[in-house]
Amino acid sequence: MTLDRRSLLAGAAAAPLAAALPGRRVRAQAANTIxxxxxxxxxxxxxDLAGPGSTxxxxxxxxxxxxxxFAVEVVQADHQNKPDVGSNIVRQWIDRxxxxxxxxxxxxxxALAVNGVVREKNKVYLNSTAATSDLTGPACSPNTIHWTYDTYMLAKGTGGAMVRAGGDTWFFITADYAFGHALERDTAExxxxxxxxVLGAVRTPFPGTTDFSSFLVQAQASRAKVIGLANAGGDTINCIKQAAEFGLTRRGVKLAGLLVFLSDIHALGLQTAQGLVLTETFYWDLNDRTRALTQRVRPHMPNNAPPTMVQAGCYSATLHYLKTVQQMGVAAAKADGAAVIARMKAMPTDxxxxxxxxxxxxxxxxxxxxxxxxxxxxxxxxxxDYYKLLQTVPAEEAFRPLAEGGCPLVRS
Known part of the structure; x- marks a missing residue:
């Protein structure tokens, strides 16, 4: 075969083009992937209440x-309950x-740290598990939706029920960070x-303690009728177990688990947890639809457990987000997180x-x-099979009135 000058030049031009094609395919795939x-x-x-089950x-x-x-890719990471770790992961996820x-x-x-990063980068933040009501108050953002529950809802539900039942004096054991402070504040109100x-409160290190005995002794000394547990997860489990060991409930003291999850009740056992009053927005055995969802997801869950309310919230938020992306188009959704949130707000959820x-x-x-x-x-x-339903609070009554939150996005 004879090669002339024209053939050589054509071949040289085609070589870098061929080498670039795989890269172009990768970029095209990324452009069409959420x-x-x-x-x-x-x-x-x-x-247990979030973790791998949320994924x-x-x-x-x-x-x-x-x-x-369009394609969808899911990645996960452990923020170790540290704001700096969480915000650094989010920056890397978005930028790289x-x-x-x-x-x-x-x-x-x-959550509050991530809220700021996502707003700066104009991406989308769908919070299911952090509780602070400040996410829809002073810290509200055009890039964030607070999905499943919050401290106001918990305070109104559980706190209000305990007072109506005669628990009119309170002492709080509070996790010493934003969530605990917000939950104590909203419940005390x-x-x-x-x-x-409110007769008093004590702040407990977070994370950093499993021994709540000295805090329970202070609560008992206050002679309050109700000890409000403004904590969650392992802290709540340990508080309830140690209160039972001290015999506080046998002496007439009521424990108010202000944020208790199904996974916590499972860890405690009904013998210890029986009689606790709590507020949730999801329970696997609530109705036909929740049972159907649980049946679909449970085989893939850690330890074959039914989903907690925040894990169910991750399912719900993801589904609504993807419906929104479908309506907007992938390119528009990837380009403007605030526009995605605005469209999500305009669409009813179901x-x-x-x-x-x-x-x-x-x-x-x-x-x-x-x-x-x-x-x-x-x-x-x-x-x-752990819960019996006492009361249903309609959606428009369960959460803080719009005018009371102080969100800068709300037009007066």
Whole structure:
């Protein structure tokens, strides 16, 4: 075969073009791929209530959404309950890895830090697990939706119920970070509105302690009728166990678990947890739709456990987000996180976790809340049958009124 000058030049020009094609394909694939980053506690106090189970629920939503003309990739990371670790992961995810939406994020101090980073980068933040109501108050953002529950809802539900039942004097054992402070603040306000009194409070290190005996002794010395546990996960479990060991409940003291998850009740056992009153927005055995969701997701969950409310919230938020991306188009959704959030707010929500709902101007996702009592051992029909329903709070009443939050996004 004879090669002339023209053939050589054509071949030389084609070589770099051929080498560039794989890179172009990668970029084209990335441009048509939505990346979801699940950020939570994978190894500490909040592992069981969120952790790997949240990722399972996100993947379930992706699977059910199906192939709609774009790909979806899910990544996960452990923020170790540290704001600096969480915010650094998010910056790396967005700047280096092209993550479009941050999901879950327990620990309110981490959540508030992530909230600022996502706003700066104009991406999307769908918070399911952090509780501080400040996310729809002073710290509200056009890039954030607070999905599952918050400290105001918990305070109104559990705190209000305890005062109505005669628990009119309170002492708080409070995790010493943003979540605990917000939960104590919101609950104390409801106690006072109902005519009750707060006799004192003690702040406990977070993370950093498993021995709550000295704090329980201070609470008992106050002679309060109710000890409000403004903590969560392993801290709540340890407080309740140690209070039982001290015999506080036998002496007439009521424990108010202000944030208690199904996983906590499982760890405590019904013998210890029976009679606790708590507020949740999801329970696996609440209705036909929650049971159907649980049946689909449970085989993939750690220890075959039904989802907690925040894990169900990750499923719900992911599904609504993907529906929004489908409407907007991938390119538009990746380019402008605030525009995605605005479109999500404009669309009604509906899924098997929470049923119909909507998202308010301040980023608060609205759905009913439920006041439950933990069953006695003899009332339970089997594993994970732990709650009996006391009261349903309608969606429009469960959360803080829009005008009271102080969100700068709300037009007066």
């Amino acid at each position: 990346k979801i980053g699940v950020l939570n506690d994978q190894s500490g106090l909040y592992r 399972v629920c996100v993947r379930q939503a992706v699977q059910e959404f199906g192939a709609q003309g 890895d092209g993550v479009d939406v941050i999901m879950d994020v327990p620990t309110s101090s981490v 409801f106690v006072r509105r109902a005519g009750g009194r 899924d098997d976790a929470f049923g119909p709902g909507r998202i308010r101007e301040d980023g608060r996702k609205l759905h009913p809340a439920y006041l439950f009592e933990v069953k006695k051992p003899e009332e339970s029909r089997g594993p994970w």
